[in-house]
Amino acid sequence: MEQTEVGSSSSGYDKSQVIDVRPLRCLVPWFPAPPLGYQTPPPFVYAPPFGPFPQGYSPFYPFFNPSEPQRTSEQNYPQNNQNNGTANQDGGSGFGYNNNVDNGASPSYYTPPPAPRYNAENGDTTRTRKSSSTRGDSVVVISESEEDGYSNSKKRTANYLSSMDIQESGSSQRSRSRPKKIKPNPDLKFMVPANGNRETVNDLLFKFDALRRKLAQIEDTKEVTAGIKRADLKAGTLMFNYGLRTNAKKIVGIVPGVEIGDIYFFRMEMCLVGLHAPVMAGIDYMSLKIDQEDETLAVSIVSSGGYEDDAEYGDVLIYSGQGGAANKKEGKEASDQKLERGNLALERSLRRGNDVRVIRGMKDVGNVSARIYVYDGLYRLQESWTEKGKAGTNVFKYKLVRVPGQPEAFMLWKSIQLWRDNTVSRPGVILPDLTSGTEKVPVCLVNDVDAEKGPAHFTYVPTIKYSKPINSMQPSIGCNCRSSCAPGDPNCSCVIKNNGDLPYISNGVLVIRSPFVHECGPSCLCYPNCKNQVSQNGLKIKLEVFKTQGKGWGLRSWDPIRAGTFVCEYAGQVVELSRVDMDEDDEYIFSAARSFDKNFKWNYLPEILEEEKPADPDESDTTGSSCWTTRLGQDTVYPGLYLL
DNA sequence: GGCGTCTCATAGAT
DNA sequence: CATCTATGAGACGC
Numbered sequence: 001m002e003q004t005e006v007g008s009s010s011s012g013y014d015k016s017q018v019i020d021v022r023p024l025r026c027l028v029p030w031f032p033a034p035p036l037g038y039q040t041p042p043p044f045v046y047a048p049p050f051g052p053f054p055q056g057y058s059p060f061y062p063f064f065n066p067s068e069p070q071r072t073s074e075q076n077y078p079q080n081n082q083n084n085g086t087a088n089q090d091g092g093s094g095f096g097y098n099n100n101v102d103n104g105a106s107p108s109y110y111t112p113p114p115a116p117r118y119n120a121e122n123g124d125t126t127r128t129r130k131s132s133s134t135r136g137d138s139v140v141v142i143s144e145s146e147e148d149g150y151s152n153s154k155k156r157t158a159n160y161l162s163s164m165d166i167q168e169s170g171s172s173q174r175s176r177s178r179p180k181k182i183k184p185n186p187d188l189k190f191m192v193p194a195n196g197n198r199e200t201v202n203d204l205l206f207k208f209d210a211l212r213r214k215l216a217q218i219e220d221t222k223e224v225t226a227g228i229k230r231a232d233l234k235a236g237t238l239m240f241n242y243g244l245r246t247n248a249k250k251i252v253g254i255v256p257g258v259e260i261g262d263i264y265f266f267r268m269e270m271c272l273v274g275l276h277a278p279v280m281a282g283i284d285y286m287s288l289k290i291d292q293e294d295e296t297l298a299v300s301i302v303s304s305g306g307y308e309d310d311a312e313y314g315d316v317l318i319y320s321g322q323g324g325a326a327n328k329k330e331g332k333e334a335s336d337q338k339l340e341r342g343n344l345a346l347e348r349s350l351r352r353g354n355d356v357r358v359i360r361g362m363k364d365v366g367n368v369s370a371r372i373y374v375y376d377g378l379y380r381l382q383e384s385w386t387e388k389g390k391a392g393t394n395v396f397k398y399k400l401v402r403v404p405g406q407p408e409a410f411m412l413w414k415s416i417q418l419w420r421d422n423t424v425s426r427p428g429v430i431l432p433d434l435t436s437g438t439e440k441v442p443v444c445l446v447n448d449v450d451a452e453k454g455p456a457h458f459t460y461v462p463t464i465k466y467s468k469p470i471n472s473m474q475p476s477i478g479c480n481c482r483s484s485c486a487p488g489d490p491n492c493s494c495v496i497k498n499n500g501d502l503p504y505i506s507n508g509v510l511v512i513r514s515p516f517v518h519e520c521g522p523s524c525l526c527y528p529n530c531k532n533q534v535s536q537n538g539l540k541i542k543l544e545v546f547k548t549q550g551k552g553w554g555l556r557s558w559d560p561i562r563a564g565t566f567v568c569e570y571a572g573q574v575v576e577l578s579r580v581d582m583d584e585d586d587e588y589i590f591s592a593a594r595s596f597d598k599n600f601k602w603n604y605l606p607e608i609l610e611e612e613k614p615a616d617p618d619e620s621d622t623t624g625s626s627c628w629t630t631r632l633g634q635d636t637v638y639p640g641l642y643l644l
Numbered sequence: 645g646g647c648g649t650c651t652c653a654t655a656g657a658t
Numbered sequence: 659c660a661t662c663t664a665t666g667a668g669a670c671g672c
Contacts, residue, residue, distance in 0.1 A: 228655070228656050228657060228662095228663065228664055228665075229655090229656070229657085230654090230655065230656075230664075230665055230666095232654095232655075233654095233655090233664090233665055233666060234665095236666080236667090237666065237667090240666090240667075266654095266655085267653080267654065267655090268666090268667095271666095271667070277667070277668070278651090278652065278653090278666095278667065278668065278669095279652080279653085279654085279665085279666050279667050279668085280651080280652040280653040280654065280665085280666080280667085281651070281652040281653070281667095281668090282652075282653070283652090284668095285669095287669090302653090304653075304654085322651085322652065322653095323651080323652080325652090325653090328662090329662090329663075341651080341652090341669080341670095342652090361654095368659095369655080369656080370655090371654085371655080506656095
């Protein structure tokens with residue numbers, strides 16, 4: 001790389017470090033909750049360009065403080081009221097971690113951190129919890145049979161029939177010819193704490209998505225075009241089979257390591273971390289013994305938005321029961337829903353008054369056909385009824401009310417939607433598009449903090465500007481592909497430069513970090529819609545420059561940004577190090593030459609796929625590009641920022 | 645405890 | 659943008 005080394009600025013903060021940039025998965029604290037009564041808060045991702053950062057804040061942009069403080073779940077809740085006197089008025093046993101939580105009439109809310117799921121010292125595998133009620137003491141026993149603190153998978157050899165086995169045995173049944181699965185390697189063991197914590201959860205989600213992208217890339221390489229590719233399910237299955245999961249034991253209430261506001265992109269992710277176990281079903285429930293009786297209780301629901309009442313407020317949810325749907329394939333017509341399974345569990349939870357986790361699914365507005373799921377915290381059932389559905393059959397309806405005192409999550413996303421739709425005017429907008437149309441997506445300039453009208457002396461440049469021409473790059477020749485470049489094509493020079501693969505999966509997400517990403521460019525003969533063109537298509541996500549609270553100007557985004565997403569070009573005016581006036585405290589000068597952090601985690605679990613672990617690209621190249629350098633087909637090189 | 649059957653709702657393709 | 663469909667963990671029953 002010939003970019004000029006600028007070095008650390010005189011502010012003393014070493015900006016040459018690129019830290020472990022992780023997917024933005026949580027909207028707290030990047031979306032600080034609005035003060036009470038403030039109707040149109042600025043619900044944006046908060047990412048100041050440099051530290052120090054306030055307690056509990058950690059930006060996702062690669063200019064940040066390595067020692068980000070770890071928030072704990074407890075910090076999310078006011079702990080001012082432990083209200084030990086009140087029992088549930090419905091006579092319920094007060095099941096859950098809140099032995100004596102009041103019935104919701106009081107706005108105060110307290111949830112202590114969950115008790116340990118096992119006792120490592122004495123091997124006690126059964127937890128007995130006493131809870132009082134108006135009817136006198138009752139004992140809730142949750143049977144826990146984990147022998148140790150780790151969840152190792154039970155090997156499910158039966159699931160690994162070859163396609164031939166299925167053909168031989170499955171003629172009489174409703175057989176689905178499933179593709180051959182990858183057999184787990186019995187010698188491979190991963191130790192994942194059975195009771196999750198923040199780090200475990202984040203690590204699992206990180207691994208899942210890395211694996212998922214790798215599997216999608218492999219799937220893209222296969223020549224067969226038929227069939228639906230579900231790399232998310234495949235990645236999940238693999239992780240399950242290797243015991244890469246946590247909180248496998250169902251629990252009511254808070255799931256250790258999962259925080260309100262956490263974002264999920266796939267249902268499978270919620271299974272892996274124990275937030276919601278069923279891959280498909282919207283209601284998760286558990287069976288247990290209360291007072292010697294078998295009881296079934298709902299523990300979590302996923303609200304997909306399809307049935308939601310339009311008039312709902314953020315803390316009220318009308319949820320439909322499951323079952324009774326028509327199924328053309330199996331010739332089933334719509335029928336009345338039955339009070340069984342999830343429906344029964346919700347009914348029982350209404351009686352018991354236990355907390356139910358709610359995950360709100362919604363369309364990702366900036367990304368058509370994609371969905372996101374936001375964990376919206378704990379709700380309680382308030383009432384239930386049946387009504388006629390569209391097909392004229394009976395459908396159960398459940399009204400859930402959000403437990404007060406929890407940080408905002410779903411409502412913040414709702415308010416972003418209002419801003420997108422322009423139904424709510426925004427305060428503090430200085431420029432609707434500071435790029436003046438240079439980018440395809442407007443980049444707003446806002447200040448909702450004070451009266452400053454914008455960062456002084458700045459001109460927006462969409463690309464990198466060198467003070468001297470650089471001619472170090474070898475002239476490159478474009479590929480001769482006729483339509484779209486195909487991975488594994490030995491005749492495509494662009495694919496060969498990328499080690500035989502396309503660096504992106506079909507939705508334009510980067511599969512794996514690499515010092516160079518070689519994209520097709522103007523000298524290639526392939527169509528402009530070739531999948532190997534992403535960063536040169538410019539900004540896609542919604543960004544804006546905003547005034548921070550006391551830390552100058554920063555950048556934030558409205559979008560839930562998936563790992564591997566191209567964010568923007570790392571653009572600006574290149575200044576030679578010798579010409580930087582060290583006495584001038586210009587905090588907007590950053591080093592263009594960066595190194596990968598040695599601890600940067602990139603692990604798509606090659607062992608699982610029985611691959612050789614790829615060589616670490618930064619081992620020998622400590623002065624490589626900071627960000628992912630994109631090389632276009634025609635001698636154009638520029639550094640791009642990807643969220644990884 | 646083991647095995648087979650059934651239930652669920654997507655995520656991606658068309 | 660609507661419609662189609664392959665898909666897997668868990669519950670449940672024997």
